[in-house]
Amino acid sequence: MLISIDPNAGAVYDQIADAITARIATGETVQGERLPAARDLADALGINVHTVLHAYQRLRDDGLVELRRGRGAIVIGAAAVGEVRGAVDEAIRVARSSGLGEAVLVALVRKGYRA
Amino acid sequence: MTRARRIAFCVSGALLALTIAGIALAAVLLQPLDQEVVVHWDIAGQPDRWGPAWTYLVLIAFVGLVLTGIALMFAVFRMRDPEAVVDPEPIALAPGEVVAWTRTAMAAPGFYWAIGIGIAFTVLVCVVVITATSGRGWPMVLLPALMIVVLGLTGGWRVSAGPAGLTVRGLFGFPVMRVRIDDIASVAAVGIHPMRDFGGWGIRGALGRGGRWRTGVIVRAGDAIEVTRRSGRQFVVTVDDAATAAAVLKTYLTP
Numbered sequence: 001m002l003i004s005i006d007p008n009a010g011a012v013y014d015q016i017a018d019a020i021t022a023r024i025a026t027g028e029t030v031q032g033e034r035l036p037a038a039r040d041l042a043d044a045l046g047i048n049v050h051t052v053l054h055a056y057q058r059l060r061d062d063g064l065v066e067l068r069r070g071r072g073a074i075v076i077g078a079a080a081v082g083e084v085r086g087a088v089d090e091a092i093r094v095a096r097s098s099g100l101g102e103a104v105l106v107a108l109v110r111k112g113y114r115a
Numbered sequence: 116m117t118r119a120r121r122i123a124f125c126v127s128g129a130l131l132a133l134t135i136a137g138i139a140l141a142a143v144l145l146q147p148l149d150q151e152v153v154v155h156w157d158i159a160g161q162p163d164r165w166g167p168a169w170t171y172l173v174l175i176a177f178v179g180l181v182l183t184g185i186a187l188m189f190a191v192f193r194m195r196d197p198e199a200v201v202d203p204e205p206i207a208l209a210p211g212e213v214v215a216w217t218r219t220a221m222a223a224p225g226f227y228w229a230i231g232i233g234i235a236f237t238v239l240v241c242v243v244v245i246t247a248t249s250g251r252g253w254p255m256v257l258l259p260a261l262m263i264v265v266l267g268l269t270g271g272w273r274v275s276a277g278p279a280g281l282t283v284r285g286l287f288g289f290p291v292m293r294v295r296i297d298d299i300a301s302v303a304a305v306g307i308h309p310m311r312d313f314g315g316w317g318i319r320g321a322l323g324r325g326g327r328w329r330t331g332v333i334v335r336a337g338d339a340i341e342v343t344r345r346s347g348r349q350f351v352v353t354v355d356d357a358a359t360a361a362a363v364l365k366t367y368l369t370p
Contacts (some may be wrong), residue, residue: 001217002359008211036217037273040287044215046319 001029001036005045012047016055017062024064031078036066038073038096119311120190120342127186134179148172161246200341201304203362215277215364221352222316222334227270229309234262269317274334274340274352276360278367281342283332283352292332292350300345302355302364305333307339313353323349340364 005015009025023029038052045052056073059065061080064077095105142148145168154169155164206214229291237259244252268285275282280296313319313331323329329349333339342350342364354360 002214002363003216004212004214006209007213034273036219040217040273040275040282041215043215043282043284045213045277045278046215046277056370097278112333 001041003045012056013051013058014054016041016045019034020059021062021064021081024075024078025085027078029075029078031075033075034071034079035073035075068074122185123189125188127183127354130179130183130186134176134183137175138172140368141175143169143170150228166215178359198348201358201361203302203304203358203365205366207275207361208366213278214363214366215275215347216356216360217273217275218354218356218360220272220274220334220352221304222270226335227365229272230262234259234266234272237262242342264318272352273339276340276363280367281340281350281352283358292330294342294344294350296364296367297369298344299342299364299368300347301343302361303341304361305339305341305351306337307333307338307353309333309353 005012007015007111009015020035022027026043027056029035035056036044038056039078041052042049045051056065056067059073060067064075064081065073066076067073086095091105091109095101144147145152148167148169150168151165152168153162153164154166154170155162157163186247241252241255241259244255267287268290271286273284273286275284278296280299281294283292284290296354307313309316309319312323313321313329316333316335319331319333321329327343327347327349329351331350332352335353337353338355339351339353340357340360344350
């Protein structure tokens with residue numbers, strides 16, 4: 001698994017979780033696939049294993065993966081991501097054509113989701 | 116004829132000579148050849164079958180010729196040419212971006228089936244021997260136990276490449292082998308033939324081109340990451356998508 005993050009653009013665990021979410025959205029990582037062991041991703045990125053575990057916990061809290069002791073992190077939310085992605089793409093298209101910036105869209109999504 | 120085939124040819128010649136010498140020696144030592152000798156022992160070590168002495172000559176000839184034939188096969192049949200060496204392009208990074216790669220290296224399922232059947236057979240032999248010797252043969256259990264441990268430690272690997280360098284871990288998390296990024300002089304993706312390049316599978320050492328020492332972590336034939344250390348020694352690990360891993364490492368090489 002090739003992963004690309006930008007440690008300056010926010011918390012590293014958020015970056016890892018976002019990168020994996022993006023992989024699920026594009027279909028590079030599929031339903032039922034086992035994510036690399038946290039130890040291995042930590043080896044690859046040259047970071048602490050707990051940072052990767054933190055990212056996996058966020059993915060679990062977001063309903064994207066299932067964490068099982070001894071079996072690692074299994075992707076369970078691929079279909080849901082696929083569904084939502086279509087709606088999000090549509091929202092982005094509308095925002096773009098009305099000249100709204102990314103931050104507006106993010107703010108709307110955040111506020112709407114928590115309500 | 117390649118060097119490997121010449122060596123195989125010489126080995127087959129040596130095996131043939133050894134077979135003939137063995138037959139001659141046995142023929143002299145076992146005179147007269149039609150006397151009755153022990154040809155089989157039971158599990159407890161007591162002789163239970165007798166036959167003419169020339170049985171041993173036939174046995175030596177058979178084993179010797181089979182081994183000679185195997186060596187000759189390596190000399191006669193050309194092995195496939197090595198696959199092209201890929202010299203990867205480093206990945207273009209945005210400012211602050213970090214790329215990393217990780218993957219599990221496994222052999223073909225048939226490989227594990229074959230080894231599993233081998234272990235099951237050994238367990239069966241163990242049970243038979245231990246019951247036949249009413250427990251005195253218990254150290255036999257060490258054999259399948261050792262096979263399982265070796266399979267677990269070297270049967271598959273977790274390979275990681277990134278800004279820190281290359282890390283290779285066994286399936287249980289150990290043994291761990293690392294090549295730090297500032298110890299790497301160059302990296303490439305190469306095609307590996309386990310027999311030709313390393314003489315087999317597992318953790319291997321061999322002399323590569325130009326007499327350089329190569330350490331290999333080999334589970335199958337095909338794509339492999341090859342890193343050359345600053346000392347000139349090489350480290351090779353067979354894993355799918357090796358070209359991507361090599362590109363990631365190349366991104367972080369310092370001249």
